[in-house]
Amino acid sequence: MTAYVPLNERALEAFDALAAGGVEAVTHRASPFLALYRTERERSGLLAELQAIRDSGQSEVVFGQLTGEQARALEPVLTDRVGAGVQLYGQRYLHPPEFVGALAASVRARGGEVLEGSGVRSVRETPQGVVLDLGDRERRHDAVIVATGAWSERLTRRFGVREPVQAGRGYSFSVPVERMPGGPLYFPQQRVAVTPLGDRLRVAGMMEFRRPDAPLDARRIDAVVDAVRPFLAGVDLDDRQDEWVGSRPVTGDGLPLIGRTSSERVFVAGGHGMWGIALGPVTGMLLAEAVLKGETPEVLRPFDPLR
Ligand SMILES: Cc1cc2nc3c(=O)[nH]c(=O)nc-3n(C[C@H](O)[C@H](O)[C@H](O)COP(=O)(O)OP(=O)(O)OC[C@H]3O[C@@H](n4cnc5c(N)ncnc54)[C@H](O)[C@@H]3O)c2cc1C
Secondary structure, three states: OOOOHHHHHHHHHHHHHHHHOOOOOOOEEOOOEEEEEOOHHHHHHHHHHHHHHHHOOOOOOOEEEEEHHHHHHHOOOEOOOOOEEEEEOOOEEOOHHHHHHHHHHHHHHOOOOOOOOOOOOEEEEEOOEEEEEOOOOEEEEOOEEEOOHHHOHHHHHHHOOOOOEEEEEEEEEEEOEOOOOOOOEEEOOOOEEEEEEOOEEEEEEEEEEOOOOOOOOHHHHHHHHHHHHHHEOOEOOOOOEEEEEEEEEEEOOOOOEEEEOOOOOEEEEEOOHHHOOOOHHHHHHHHHHHHHHOOOOHHHHHHOOOO
């Protein structure tokens, strides 16, 4: 946690910097953001974690405790199976496909190129620059950042990166709702979160360790549905669309890999596990300094890809 604190504290301002820089990547303020439990006893684990985060030096952890009734008054979509809650303040959420689409559009608008459907087979350093093998052709660059998530080991191993990155796979789908919640609802015991996604509600959960390209396992979707069904009213969990499985890049020691490799021109940004969206912009901001100035910011030291 101590290593994460400086990143967490700048995470939201990095989203604002993107917006101020003209990227149309929108974040929504969660009003409210609730973590929900059957009982007060179940809730005690999260309260201890939040206290531990404060103890590790992160000052802006603002939250309040709610009874089940208070939680339902804030979010009528909750059933009476909810017996206790935590309201977290200052939280935001986003629409992932729209957000990433806005980033790509901004790169293109600034004269950058986004090659879709191109796989990099290898990265190698030459005296003239870093060469990417795309199969049918090669490209040469002054510097390269490998940000290939759960697939990163194959490209980074030759540059001295030994920390393993595995796929911690999560499942999601969207469903219609009678009344959209005002922000994300998180069910920590069930390991499921639901988030407004346009006019549908996105339901996401599960942590499955399998190879990143393995097919979607429908039983996992059923397990997510069964886990969350008792807590939600006016949500049609059987009218599912957008069923999806995706790979969180999870490192062995729980810290991301951000920084230079054994090559001065090859960098890594990845391995953020469950936090790659929240910490993506701040990672990019800090890593840009390392690439452009050749000096790694002090706060990135714990994430040294060569550890
Ligand atoms: C269900 C679920 C819920 C989540 N919820 C949250 C959340 O609430 N908050 C949060 O912060 N994070 C969340 N995450 C985690 C977040 O999605 C990840 O941490 C993040 O996507 C990691 O970003 P990345 O760019 O490192 O890797 P990825 O998003 O995996 O992107 C890597 C990309 O590299 C491409 N690629 C791989 N190999 C090659 C190659 N050889 N050549 C070219 N391209 C290649 C892949 O196709 C992929 O597009 C969630 C994840 C899941 C699955």
